[in-house]
Amino acid sequence: MSLVLDPAAQDLLFREARTANTFTDEPVTDEQVQAIYDLVKYGPTSMNQSPLRITLVRSAEARERLVQHLGDGNKKKTAAAPLVAILSADNEFHDELPQLFPHFPAAKGFFGERSVRESSAALNATLQAAYFIIGVRAAGLAAGPMTGLDFEGVRKEFLDDDHTPLMVVNIGKPGEDAWFPRSPRLEADQVITTV
Amino acid sequence: MSLVLDPAAQDLLFREARTANTFTDEPVTDEQVQAIYDLVKYGPTSMNQSPLRITLVRSAEARERLVQHLGDGNKKKTAAAPLVAILSADNEFHDELPQLFPHFPAAKGFFGERSVRESSAALNATLQAAYFIIGVRAAGLAAGPMTGLDFEGVRKEFLDDDHTPLMVVNIGKPGEDAWFPRSPRLEADQVITTV
Numbered sequence: 001m002s003l004v005l006d007p008a009a010q011d012l013l014f015r016e017a018r019t020a021n022t023f024t025d026e027p028v029t030d031e032q033v034q035a036i037y038d039l040v041k042y043g044p045t046s047m048n049q050s051p052l053r054i055t056l057v058r059s060a061e062a063r064e065r066l067v068q069h070l071g072d073g074n075k076k077k078t079a080a081a082p083l084v085a086i087l088s089a090d091n092e093f094h095d096e097l098p099q100l101f102p103h104f105p106a107a108k109g110f111f112g113e114r115s116v117r118e119s120s121a122a123l124n125a126t127l128q129a130a131y132f133i134i135g136v137r138a139a140g141l142a143a144g145p146m147t148g149l150d151f152e153g154v155r156k157e158f159l160d161d162d163h164t165p166l167m168v169v170n171i172g173k174p175g176e177d178a179w180f181p182r183s184p185r186l187e188a189d190q191v192i193t194t195v
Numbered sequence: 196m197s198l199v200l201d202p203a204a205q206d207l208l209f210r211e212a213r214t215a216n217t218f219t220d221e222p223v224t225d226e227q228v229q230a231i232y233d234l235v236k237y238g239p240t241s242m243n244q245s246p247l248r249i250t251l252v253r254s255a256e257a258r259e260r261l262v263q264h265l266g267d268g269n270k271k272k273t274a275a276a277p278l279v280a281i282l283s284a285d286n287e288f289h290d291e292l293p294q295l296f297p298h299f300p301a302a303k304g305f306f307g308e309r310s311v312r313e314s315s316a317a318l319n320a321t322l323q324a325a326y327f328i329i330g331v332r333a334a335g336l337a338a339g340p341m342t343g344l345d346f347e348g349v350r351k352e353f354l355d356d357d358h359t360p361l362m363v364v365n366i367g368k369p370g371e372d373a374w375f376p377r378s379p380r381l382e383a384d385q386v387i388t389t390v
Contacts, residue, residue, distance in 0.1 A: 002230035004335035009204035014237040014326075034383050035197035041380040042209040044328065046342045048378040054387045062390040096385070101378055123321055123342070123361070130325030131209075131237065140199035147241045147318065158390060166318070183243040183296055185236040188229050190291070192249045195257040195353065 013137050018179040020142035021077050023172030028083035028141060030056075036135035045124040047107055048100045051093035052128035055086040055158055065157050070168065071148035081144065082106050082172035086154060087132065088123035088163040109181035122164065129166050136171055142178065144170035205346035208332050213374040214273065215337035216272050218367030223278035223336060225251075231330035238326035240319040242302055243295045250281040250353055260352055265363065266343035277367035281349060282327065283358040284320035286312050288289035316360065323360050331366055337373065339365035 013016075033056065042051070057066050063084060065073050078084055094111035100136065101107045111117045129145075136143040146168045154165045198205065206212075228251065235246070252261050258279060262270050273279055289306035296302045306312045324340075331338040341363045349360045 002224075002227045003234060003333050005207060005234075005333035006201055006204055009201055010333065012200060013329075014199055014234050017237070019239045029197075030389075032197040033387065037383045037387060039198060039200075039205055039209050041386075042212070042377075043325065044214045044338075044340060046340075048380075050381050050386075052386065056389040096381060098349045100381070101377060103375070103378075120342075122299050122317075125320040126318055127325040127328075129237065130322040131329070133322075134208075134326070134329060138198050138200035138205065143239075145239060145241075146298060147315075180298070182237075183298075184294060185243075186245050186291065186295070191236075191245075191247065191250060192228065192232060194225075194251040194253050 013134055017036045017137045018142065018173070018174070020144045020170065020174040020178040020180070022175035023081050023142070023170065023177045024175045026082060026173045027170050032141070033083070036132065036139050039138060040128070040131040040135035043126055043128060046120060047097070047104075049093050049120060049124045050096070050100055050128070051090045051121040052125040053088045053163060054132070055088065056086040057086060066154065066168070069150040069153035069157060070146065074146045074148050077144065078146070078168065078170055081170035083170070085169045085171060086158055086165055087125070087129045087167050087169060088159055088165045089121035090163055091121045092162045093117065093121055093152065118164065122166075125166055132177050133169065136169070142174040146170070161164055207335075208329055212332045213337065213377070215339045215348070215365065215367070215369040215373040217370035217373045218276050218337070218365065219370045221277060221368045223366050227334050227336070228278070231327065231334050234333060235323070235330035236324040241315060242292070242317045242323055243325065244288050244315060245293070245295055246285045246316040247320040248283045248285050248328065248358060249327070250283065252279040252281060261349065261363070264345040264348035264352060266387070269341045270342050272339065273341070273363065273365055275367035278365070280322070280364045280366060281353055281360055282324045282362050282364060283354055283360045284316035285358055286316045287357045288316055289311065305345060313359065317361075320361055328364065331364070336366055337369040341365070
């Protein structure tokens, strides 16, 4: 009774949502991706840095190039998914700060060093990757996020030196035998301490 | 119309939810934190690694010790927040993998190297930090996540060598003038490309 979020929404986003390994043939449209983005763009990041970038791998040719950089266990399901997205961090996010954080023009100056930008972009783009996964579920779709891949290969194939890939996400309606049984979670007392 | 999540839930979690800088005096109970955790623990992580750890800073003495490690702009609001949580990544998460990923006993062996564990823990605990922020909002509360702090100081004061702090989050019911006007977000065409 401590949560105010509607129980059906709790189920949709967390309790019944699962990482999918198979999908139906139903396409995922650009309109759906836009609706997901337009919801999750409001998730908070440090100084509104918003460094997440999304590469939708739609063409058969690009899909084939991506699949070769994935771990063997991820190849078949990614080749067959209705939509595949590469999520990356833009290490040059500070160029957008005058647009994103207009009330504090000095913000951009905090990020003169590439190493400072990289660590901030990784943190904040990863937060946004989680919001994106929640957003996929909010669209009634299943996400299949994957980190079993050759990150440097994906970067060279699809991105550039200014972008760091974080994960690849398969997206679609779950298909037959879409997931394994739910694995156990840690109990609250294994995770939470009080001082 | 592309989203199936109830519009009120969209507002609660993303559109109307805001990072809060002031709070009412209403306490945040352990039952609320437990309910938040019991929802967001289902958010996905790689191989169910679940490396997020949560330190609730409840005592006045501990609160004072924490505040001294925060940036000046974060001190006053953190001293006054009903509840403050330190979110950290457990770099020894692999010890729990036999419990968390029981169908694949070899999983623990992938994480023999500390540097591999650290990068995996950072990625996955950061995803879980985002789920936690969403969960705070699902409880009808506002979160005030902060990264303007002395991370090494917080680690030495509250954690140990095996835990890496990610952020500090103030939690409570929003108070007077709780937030700044919403900053602009990037348009979808600034974020999404298709190949």
